[in-house]
Amino acid sequence: MRKLLLCTAAIAVFGATASRAEAQATRNTTINLQIPELLFIDVTQDNLTLPTPDFAEFDAGFTSTIGHSVRHRGNVDHTITVAPATGVTIWNGPAASTKPATDLQWSLNSSDWNIVTAAVDVGLGVKGGFGVNPDIPVAWRSAVGYSEPIGSYSIVVTYTATPN
Amino acid sequence: MLERGLKWMDGRSALRGLAGLLVLAAATPAEAQFSVSPVIVQIPATEEAPVQLSVLNEGENAMQFRAYALDFDMSGSGEHTYWEHGSRESSCGERLRIAPDAFTVPAGQAATVAVSLAPGALDRTCWSMVLVETSGSSEGTILVNQRIGVKLYGLSGIADISGEVLAGTVTVDSAGLEVGFTVQNDGAWPLRPNGVVEIRDVHGTVVASSRVDAFSVLPERERTIQVAVNHADLDPGRYLAVPILDFGADFLSGTQIDFRVEE
Numbered sequence: 001m002r003k004l005l006l007c008t009a010a011i012a013v014f015g016a017t018a019s020r021a022e023a024q025a026t027r028n029t030t031i032n033l034q035i036p037e038l039l040f041i042d043v044t045q046d047n048l049t050l051p052t053p054d055f056a057e058f059d060a061g062f063t064s065t066i067g068h069s070v071r072h073r074g075n076v077d078h079t080i081t082v083a084p085a086t087g088v089t090i091w092n093g094p095a096a097s098t099k100p101a102t103d104l105q106w107s108l109n110s111s112d113w114n115i116v117t118a119a120v121d122v123g124l125g126v127k128g129g130f131g132v133n134p135d136i137p138v139a140w141r142s143a144v145g146y147s148e149p150i151g152s153y154s155i156v157v158t159y160t161a162t163p164n
Numbered sequence: 165m166l167e168r169g170l171k172w173m174d175g176r177s178a179l180r181g182l183a184g185l186l187v188l189a190a191a192t193p194a195e196a197q198f199s200v201s202p203v204i205v206q207i208p209a210t211e212e213a214p215v216q217l218s219v220l221n222e223g224e225n226a227m228q229f230r231a232y233a234l235d236f237d238m239s240g241s242g243e244h245t246y247w248e249h250g251s252r253e254s255s256c257g258e259r260l261r262i263a264p265d266a267f268t269v270p271a272g273q274a275a276t277v278a279v280s281l282a283p284g285a286l287d288r289t290c291w292s293m294v295l296v297e298t299s300g301s302s303e304g305t306i307l308v309n310q311r312i313g314v315k316l317y318g319l320s321g322i323a324d325i326s327g328e329v330l331a332g333t334v335t336v337d338s339a340g341l342e343v344g345f346t347v348q349n350d351g352a353w354p355l356r357p358n359g360v361v362e363i364r365d366v367h368g369t370v371v372a373s374s375r376v377d378a379f380s381v382l383p384e385r386e387r388t389i390q391v392a393v394n395h396a397d398l399d400p401g402r403y404l405a406v407p408i409l410d411f412g413a414d415f416l417s418g419t420q421i422d423f424r425v426e427e
Contacts, residue, residue, distance in 0.1 A: 036201040036202035036203075037201065037202045037203045037204045038199055038200065038201030038202065038203060039199060039200060039201075039203045039312050040197065040198070040199035040222070040312075041197070041198070041199075041310050041311075041312055042196065042197030042198075042222070042223075042310070043196065043300070043308050043310055045308075046196050046300025046301055046307070046308040046310070047300050047301035047302075047303055047304030047306070047307055047308065048304055048305060048306040048308070049304045049305045049306075050305040050306065066306075068308075071197070074203075076203065076204070076377075076378065077377050077378070077379060079242070079243075079244070081244070085309055104306070118245075119244065119245075119246065121243065126377065127377055140306055142305075153305065154304065154305055154306070154307055155305070155306060155307070156299075156306075156307045156308075156309060157306060157307070157308055157309070158297070158308075158309040158310070158311060159308065159309070159310050159311070160295070160310075160311050160312070160313055161311075161312045161313065162203075162244055162293070162312075162313035162315075163203045163204055163313070163315060163380070164242055164379050164380060
């Protein structure tokens with residue numbers, strides 16, 4: 001019984017010593033974090049069908065409008081531009097048609113209209129999420145004329161988000 | 165055309181304009197949302213390992229992408245102009261490799277695009293824009309592509325970071341106080357300065373300030389920046405606007421612009 005007690009005491013002392021040694025050990029750990037510049041874009045509707053024009057619109061020279069919104073965010077200031085897709089100068093339409101891409105117009109307020117030619121800014125974004133980068137509402141319409149060939153037309157436009 | 169447009173807004177057509185706005189408000193849920201990181205990449209002259217771009221599909225359907233390059237330049241006001249890749253003297257041209265150049269990303273997942281530059285041209289910096297693009301539906305009148313641009317710089321062999329803030333202007337009116345200044349990049353490496361615009365009174369005390377977030381200035385180019393400053397508490401009198409920028413060099417650069425707030 002005495003031996004057992006001594007052994008137990010020795011273990012207790014060793015254990016305490018070992019425990020102190022662990023408590024005193026220090027080890028530095030470096031935690032690395034790389035924060036990249038990132039951007040997000042989302043056009044809420046990626047295919048729009050302009051309303052079929054009636055006589056009133058032919059007389060007015062334009063279709064009525066349709067629109068969508070551009071959502072964007074990033075941790076860098078950025079620019080949102082829109083342009084005809086690369087190489088697009090005319091609408092895809094009937095064989096005899098050469099409806100120019102410049103018939104397509106966009107607006108941020110359905111009042112001031114812009115022709116789509118080269119890339120133009122539709123909005124600026126700042127560092128931040130959706131809360132500090134409001135959606136950009138963009139309305140579209142097309143010039144129409146009585147002399148245009150009858151048929152279905154389509155055109156491709158490209159929105160681009162670019163870091164400033 | 166503008167005349168026709170204004171005419172179009174008259175009468176009953178104005179109602180159609182309103183209908184268009186309602187369409188905007190009722191836009192369908194997000195269809196093709198994605199993000200790319202990083203969107204600014206600098207590759208040292210001797211670095212051959214590719215940089216990995218992460219393309220994250222944040223939508224609910226699989227998305228198809230293509231990745232390609234264009235040459236670009238920036239105007240003094242920060243607008244980007246694009247050209248066919250390899251057509252500009254500043255282009256990274258055939259040194260640039262992008263793989264894969266077409267890929268599909270399932271909903272909620274990310275794909276990696278490797279971008280690298282073959283060794284060469286240690287004496288000059290090149291730049292190109294890598295564009296990650298997705299196409300929308302093929303049915304409709306107006307079909308929308310979306311893309312995110314990644315600025316890629318192939319740095320020259322010797323670090324050359326040099327810039328200065330040129331003289332600026334201050335505009336004070338009922339709309340607010342705006343400080344404009346021009347940054348000139350004198351070096352061979354692109355700059356990405358950031359800093360602060362301080363408004364100081366005649367005693368040198370800072371009475372207002374506004375942060376200047378990082379912006380890009382290409383080598384041997386200038387960039388003009390406009391910074392709005394809250395001046396609601398400024399009493400009439402003389403002040404100095406002091407833009408102070410950190411270019412990443414071992415010194416800060418600034419200038420001062422004298423202006424007056426009238427009664």
